[in-house]
Amino acid sequence: MTAGLFGLDNSSRDFEEPKSWGKNVFTNSLPIALAQYMDSLDLYPVLINAIGTAAGGLATQQELTPWDQILNVGDDSPRFIFESSFEPHNEYTTGTPEKSDVVIAAADRTHRRALEIKLTTVPDSATANRPHDEQSCEIVSRPLMIEQLAVSICASYGRHRRSTLNELLLEAIDAPSQMSWSDERTMLARMPQIRKAVKMVIERGLAFQTPMVLHPIWRTVGQSPVLEDDCFDVFVWTDLAWTKLLLDASVQDRAKVTRPQRSLIWLVKMLWDYSIQGQVDRADTFESITFNKQTDKAASFSGSMTLRYLKGQYLSSPRIPASALSEIILGAGSSYLAPERRLDSSIFIQLIRDSANPADEVAAV
Template sequence: MVERNTGKPLCGLEVKLTALPDNSTKKFEEDRYSCEIVVRPPTICFLACSICNHYNTPSGRNRLKSLLDSVPQINHWEEIGDVAPHYSKIEAAILRVSSDMYRHQTPLIIQPIWKTVGGKMRLADDCLDVFVWSNLATIQMCCGEDRVSVSGISRFQRAIIWIYRMLFDYAIYGQFDYVRIIKNHSYNNANDKAFALNGARSYRYLACNELTHPRIGKDEIRNIILGGGQNLLSPERRFDAVIVNSPDLFD
C-alpha cells in the first residue's frame, strides 16, 4: 500500500498491549517494574520487509549482499549442527546491516502499557503510556545474551537466523519465501511465537521515568472510553476485566 499523493510506501504498525509489572518484575521495587513483550513470526517478516525496502534498488541489493557475505556457505540451513557453529557470524552480519541503516530505521511495534498496583487486578493512579519499537530496536531484543551452543538454537537466535535468510534471499533473488523459511527452520522450537522478552530482560530498553510513572492517569479513562463503551468489553480479557471491575472510573 502506498500514500496516494506521494507514492511513498505506508507502514503497518503492530500494537501489543502489555501489563506493567509482569510476573518477572512484580516483586521488585516500583522503579524496576517492566513488561513482557511477545513477538510472533509475522512480525519478523514485516521487520525483514522494512529492511528490504531500504535496499530496494539494484545497487542497494548489492550493498545488502556485501554486508551479509561474511557468513560461510551453509548447505543445510535446517540442521542445527550445520548452522549453530556459524551463528556468531550470522548475528554479526545482521548487526552490520543495522549499523549501515540506523539513520533510516522505521517504527514497527507500538507497545501501550497499563500499570497495576503491584501486579494486582487494580489500576495504578498513573496507569497508561506507550512505547514504540523500531525495526532495528526489535533486532536488538534478540542479540547478545544467549550463549552460542553447537547443540541448540534459542528462539532469539532463530529469529536472527530467519532475518538473515530473508535478507540474503532478497539480496540474491529480489524476494524471499517467508512461509518456507519459518516452516523449514524451526530448530526444535514451536513456531507459535518468534520469541518473548520478559520484563526482567526488557527493562534495560524501557527504563525511564515514563515507565515508572506513566503519563496518563486512570481518571482520564472516562475521557478515552466514551458512550458507555466499557459495557461492551469482554471481561475474560485481562485489561478489559480491570475496566469492567472498576465502575468507579466512570462515576
C-alpha cells in the first residue's frame, strides 16, 4: 500500500520514499499531518498569545484559532515546503534567511507563513511524579530559533515601524551603540535594561504578533513508551508569546550570564542592528557574543516552567486519541518507523495494540 501522512499530498516530501521518514524528518512532518487531521475534524489548534494585564504587566492566554488562520492561506489549499527559507524574510536579513522547519505557500506559490516545529512529550522528568494535570514537557531552543524569533519580530513590526523599534530600544538601553555586547560583566550589569527593552517590544507589538512555533504534544504513561489514550494535541506560539517565555526564563540573578539571558541579549542585539541598519546580522551576533559558552543550545525550559503557559484541558486531556494514529500514518508508512527512536517506538507499540501490526506492513513492502 502507498505510504503517506494525512493531509500532506501537497508537500515538498515524497512519503513513498524511506528518507521522508528519517531522523529529524518524520518528526517535522507528523506535526503538520496531525494539525491537518485535527482540521478535518474541525478541531482548532491552541494559539498562545502574549497579552497585557490590567496591572501593567505581561501574560499569555490560550485561544482556539482556525488552522487556516494560523497558516495565513484563507480558502487556498496550502502547500507545505519543508526545510526552506521564507521569502518575505529576505529583506530583513543579511544574506538568505536560515531555513524554517516548514514554509506554507498558497495556491499561487506565494509564501504565507514560516513555522518552527517543537514536538515534545508529556511528562518530562521534572513533572513525571506530579498529578496528571500538573505534568508538562521540556522545550529545548537552539540559536537558530533566536534568529527566527528576531526576524519574525522585525517582520511583525514591518518596515514602517522600524523607527518604533529603534525608539523603544533607545528608551530602555543607555547608549546601545557604545555598549560592549560581548563583555559578560558589562552585559550582566545591563540585564535590567535588556529585559526592559524586551518587555517594551512585546507591549508595543501585541496587536500584530505572528504565529511562529508549531508545538504538538504527545502524552505517555509516565515516562514509559506507552501512549496515553488521550494522546495528541497542537499548540501554536506567537513570536511575542515565545519572547515572553524567554523573558521569564532570564530572571536568574547569577555571577555569570545564563543561557536564557544570553539568548535575550542575542535577540536585543539583532533587533538593534535591524533598527539602525535595516537588517539582522546573525553571524556577527552569534560569533561575537558567546560568554565562553557553547553555542549549540540557546535555552531549555523544563516542564515546571512550560506548565505556566500550557496548563489546561488540552494539555491534561489532549483531543486526539492514540488510536487515531492509523488514520494519520497511512498505508505502508508504519513500515518505515525506526523503533530505536522514542516516538517511533511508542507509535509502533500503539499500532500493535490497535492490531495494525507494523510488521505486517514491512512484510507487504
